[in-house]
Amino acid sequence: MCLAVPHVITEVLGENRAIAAAGAVATEIRTDLVNSPALGDVVLVHAGFAIEKLAPSESEELLGLWEEIRRLAGEPQGHGARIK
Amino acid sequence: MGGDQKVGRRAARTWGSNKMTSFVAEASRALRRIISSPISVMEVCGTHTVSIFRSGIRSLLPPELRLVSGPGCPVCVTDQGEIDCALSLLDSGVVLAAYGDMFRVPGKSGSLASRREMGFDARVVTSALDLIEIALESPSREVVFLAVGFETTAPATAALLLEASQRRIHNLSVLSFHKCTPPALAALSSDPELKLSGFLLPGHVSVILGHEPFRFLADDGGLPAVIAGFDPEQIMAGLVEIALQHQRGEARLGSVYGRAVRPGGNDKARSLMDRVFVRRDSCWRGLGPLADSGMALREEYSEFDAERRFSLAPVRGTPPHGCKCGEVLTGRIFPPECALFGTGCTPASPAGPCMVSAEGACGAFFRFYRRNGGSRCV
Numbered sequence: 001m002c003l004a005v006p007h008v009i010t011e012v013l014g015e016n017r018a019i020a021a022a023g024a025v026a027t028e029i030r031t032d033l034v035n036s037p038a039l040g041d042v043v044l045v046h047a048g049f050a051i052e053k054l055a056p057s058e059s060e061e062l063l064g065l066w067e068e069i070r071r072l073a074g075e076p077q078g079h080g081a082r083i084k
Numbered sequence: 085m086g087g088d089q090k091v092g093r094r095a096a097r098t099w100g101s102n103k104m105t106s107f108v109a110e111a112s113r114a115l116r117r118i119i120s121s122p123i124s125v126m127e128v129c130g131t132h133t134v135s136i137f138r139s140g141i142r143s144l145l146p147p148e149l150r151l152v153s154g155p156g157c158p159v160c161v162t163d164q165g166e167i168d169c170a171l172s173l174l175d176s177g178v179v180l181a182a183y184g185d186m187f188r189v190p191g192k193s194g195s196l197a198s199r200r201e202m203g204f205d206a207r208v209v210t211s212a213l214d215l216i217e218i219a220l221e222s223p224s225r226e227v228v229f230l231a232v233g234f235e236t237t238a239p240a241t242a243a244l245l246l247e248a249s250q251r252r253i254h255n256l257s258v259l260s261f262h263k264c265t266p267p268a269l270a271a272l273s274s275d276p277e278l279k280l281s282g283f284l285l286p287g288h289v290s291v292i293l294g295h296e297p298f299r300f301l302a303d304d305g306g307l308p309a310v311i312a313g314f315d316p317e318q319i320m321a322g323l324v325e326i327a328l329q330h331q332r333g334e335a336r337l338g339s340v341y342g343r344a345v346r347p348g349g350n351d352k353a354r355s356l357m358d359r360v361f362v363r364r365d366s367c368w369r370g371l372g373p374l375a376d377s378g379m380a381l382r383e384e385y386s387e388f389d390a391e392r393r394f395s396l397a398p399v400r401g402t403p404p405h406g407c408k409c410g411e412v413l414t415g416r417i418f419p420p421e422c423a424l425f426g427t428g429c430t431p432a433s434p435a436g437p438c439m440v441s442a443e444g445a446c447g448a449f450f451r452f453y454r455r456n457g458g459s460r461c462v
Contacts, residue, residue, distance in 0.1 A: 002156070002236040002288040002443075003131050030213065032243055033353045044291065044344055047183070047233075047240045048211025051353060052291045052344050059342020065321050066107070068328070072117050073110035 130443025164401025294349025
């Protein structure tokens with residue numbers, strides 16, 4: 001029930017409403033819960049409401065973790081992980 | 085065929101992305117290098133549970149990592165008494181509308197679906213605001229929204245109530261069984277029987293709440309807690325972060341879902357909820373009554389409160405005989421450990437909500453674990 005699907009806003013209809021598309025499917029959504037919805041914004045849609053805008057790129061925290069994961073994954077087997 | 089190769093092929097079919105597949109495989113290798121002793125992690129959200137199964141992540145985890153499902157399926161944690169209370173409203177001749185997940189949850193007197201087949205007026209909606217149209221189309225009938233869900237879903241109900249109030253739609257009311265996530269996690273984090281090592285926190289509840297309401301898990305409970313999104317790569321990253329913290333003897337609140345979750349959450353959504361709802365005690369399936377874990381309508385919106393309008397008083401219900409949903413959604417047992425699983429309880433003929441819901445752990449185990457013939461579920 002907490003499923004939220006990324007949609008792209010394709011048309012802003014006025015106060016609190018917009019058309020948003022997920023793939024080929026476009027639907028009318030409510031935008032009460034996000035600030036300044038604009039054409040091209042990628043929003044998470046849950047139960048007909050945009051609940052947040054998605055940032056264009058991943059967070060620094062996740063990018064840093066990916067580097068750590070790649071380092072750990074690349075270490076030779078049987079030597080134990082050198083955990084920083 | 086090695087586990088990584090199997091998952092690699094499945095992942096390529098599922099996600100169509102070599103980059104993602106590669107990352108998941110790397111995270112799997114990293115987990116095997118980090119974890120040297122048994123740890124038990126609870127994935128709180130039902131959407132996580134399903135994503136974990138659908139993507140084959142379980143087959144990639146080292147045997148020392150025990151992944152248990154938590155109370156993050158709103159339909160599943162709705163108490164039996166609340167379901168029976170809602171079903172009783174149909175006898176009053178109201179139009180009762182709810183999200184689709186609720187429709188097949190069995191109560192004492194059938195389910196919303198079975199009672200609709202008997203001629204009662206139960207309707208599926210995909211947005212709370214659909215109730216406005218239903219109420220305007222049937223001005224001579226009472227229209228009730230059965231409002232179930234966590235902080236992700238409650239703002240939409242709040243928007244419905246504001247709109248109904250502004251437009252003076254007097255034949256509309258809300259039966260609010262909304263629940264707040266942090267009190268349930270507080271209860272589970274301090275449960276000595278569970279011996280949890282960390283929490284994979286619900287991404288979309290966190291979109292609304294932000295970081296702060298979950299910080300106590302790490303700061304007071306000493307447990308790594310990481311907010312994660314729902315792609316396999318985000319789930320694996322979250323598990324690696326929990327494992328790293330555990331191995332280092334640390335406990336911090338982390339997030340690998342920064343694209344969607346701002347540290348302060350969504351102010352507008354919380355303001356809307358605060359305007360309409362007030363905290364109250366609430367009864368959870370599997371957890372019992374928890375203080376301040378529910379959302380009741382504020383006095384200003386009492387005219388839209390279905391409990392008042394129809395003099396309802398939900399009491400704690402008794403689960404169906406033999407049903408272990410309460411133990412499943414608190415991580416005490418795995419679904420196949422329930423005697424009804426797969427025989428007396430299937431998606432076609434569910435005994436409990438965890439088999440009904442698209443996010444329920446029993447349904448996920450039935451659909452994915454059995455079909456794959458896997459023997460390891462812990």
